Amino acid sequence: MKKLINDPADVVAESLRGLAIAHPELRVDHPNRVVFRGDAPVRGKVGIVSGGGSGHEPMHGGFVGVGMLDAACAGEVFTSPVPDQMVAATTGVDGGAGVLHLVKNYTGDVMNFEMAAELVAAESGTEVVSVVVDDDVAVQDSLYTAGRRGVGATVLAEKIAGAAAEQGRPLTEVAELARTVNARSRSMGVALTSCTVPSAGTPTFDLPEGEMEVGIGIHGEPGRRRVPVAPAREVAEMLLEPVLADLDYTGGDGALVFLNGMGGTPLIELYLMFGEVVQVLEKAGVQVARSLVGSYMTSLEMAGCSVTLLRVDDDLLRLWDAPVRTPALRWGV
């Protein structure tokens, strides 16, 4: 295992220490491993909390800031945060207008966020609404999931719900927007290499030279099938075929296209893949309304990518375009 770390047991805590210094506009609660907006709680604004296992950076800590998340809980690598962390995050962002939990659909995350919501309600009466994201069309159930896994749509839901909360919309509306983003999004990924969890020290799975895993999960969970490594234009077709089959594009709405790198794939390849994805979409008659290309939801140093399509309307586009100021996404401010 070759990594820029010290003791594998300290990776998350030490990475958060660096994040806190690099981004003084954030406030990191180190004992609870929660990244907060510096000005949290924002009075009268719906607070938005997300979180999950570490190893997916910049998700979620890199999405904390104006126009996106109010707090993010960092679990151990590929392991759900515990309810106490989520309680600290929720009470810390409660500005009196309620709190939205944005939860990726993994069994541990869902269970722990549920428990945290109950604890908070019992202790303080804070209203919490949870929205579970499950946009991955690759598999119906998986190693860590009942139902579909939550992947790229999480980033889009955090941005769009975050913009709505920043505008002062009420909790029911912010939550409904997050549900809408999830309902209108589909994703699929591919891995060219495995990744190595620091505490394990060896690759999560074995992927021989010349093969790739189509439908990979963000923790290296098995996908749909192993196939020989194919040209990018064929990979784009493999990823988009099941996405388009599951998403109704007959209404003429455009797509927000999110081409995400898994961590170990260089940007030169991501832009190339994005070009191929757009060609497939053009053939399918889907218009690209907005795009996001980069490594935003990673699996440590895994090589590969995922594609997420969100069927947008004017309200979603305005919220996507609204100002955001976080370490990883920043525009308009």
Next chain:
Amino acid sequence: MKKLINDPADVVAESLRGLAIAHPELRVDHPNRVVFRGDAPVRGKVGIVSGGGSGHEPMHGGFVGVGMLDAACAGEVFTSPVPDQMVAATTGVDGGAGVLHLVKNYTGDVMNFEMAAELVAAESGTEVVSVVVDDDVAVQDSLYTAGRRGVGATVLAEKIAGAAAEQGRPLTEVAELARTVNARSRSMGVALTSCTVPSAGTPTFDLPEGEMEVGIGIHGEPGRRRVPVAPAREVAEMLLEPVLADLDYTGGDGALVFLNGMGGTPLIELYLMFGEVVQVLEKAGVQVARSLVGSYMTSLEMAGCSVTLLRVDDDLLRLWDAPVRTPALRWGV
């Protein structure tokens, strides 16, 4: 070789195609492989052109936009662009106030930019000033370089000179600022793995399990020495010792600290490394005035990082903080 590409010969052209779609605010001259600001040439503003081999994305195309570069020339992977590309870039950004060439110190780049400047002067009379960046303390000469190599300071020079040009400062002053940034910057990098140039198909060099290359170049050129993989805190000391030895910090100026990922290193490790770098700097009495953490000057999928220190003053800080709107760096607008 596992890459998300089609034919290795088409990687640069196809990646630029994707970049152009993802960033409609830019204008890509595909035959010349030049990325322009959409509004170039900007009347009365000094134009800034950079460029170099591809494979270092987001450098340089990802730094084109308001407050940074006016154009970037993309060579083949790890190969200098040719003078014709640089001529197209230079004439395309000439708004009547002259053009600055920001050139990394590699033999091919320096030679071709010189030739382009002569061609432009002869053809159109456009005034061109070149500033060569050579901030890498690792080796005195190398495989592709007479003198020190140009690495991380390039990003800082592009940002700071870009801000000065945006403010309307004259060519002599913009060029002098770029020279100042270079003179006050030092860098050093480390590789944990090699990278594979698509057209070669095999790793550029061999780096056995358990070893790392200290002082690596961004094309995989040999560094100072091979050593066993060490904890991050020791890596931070190895990188900073020669940087601090070569940079006069007695005046009490703070540092802009740029912790750069080589492409295959995940962000969780980069933040962790940044925390270690800051600890070493604190011991050395160097105050962190600003920071930048991320994969901005990569070597394809190489795992590793580099540290760049820039000794800042108030003017440099103001120019660093000035608005920038490019695909890879964006704030204040």
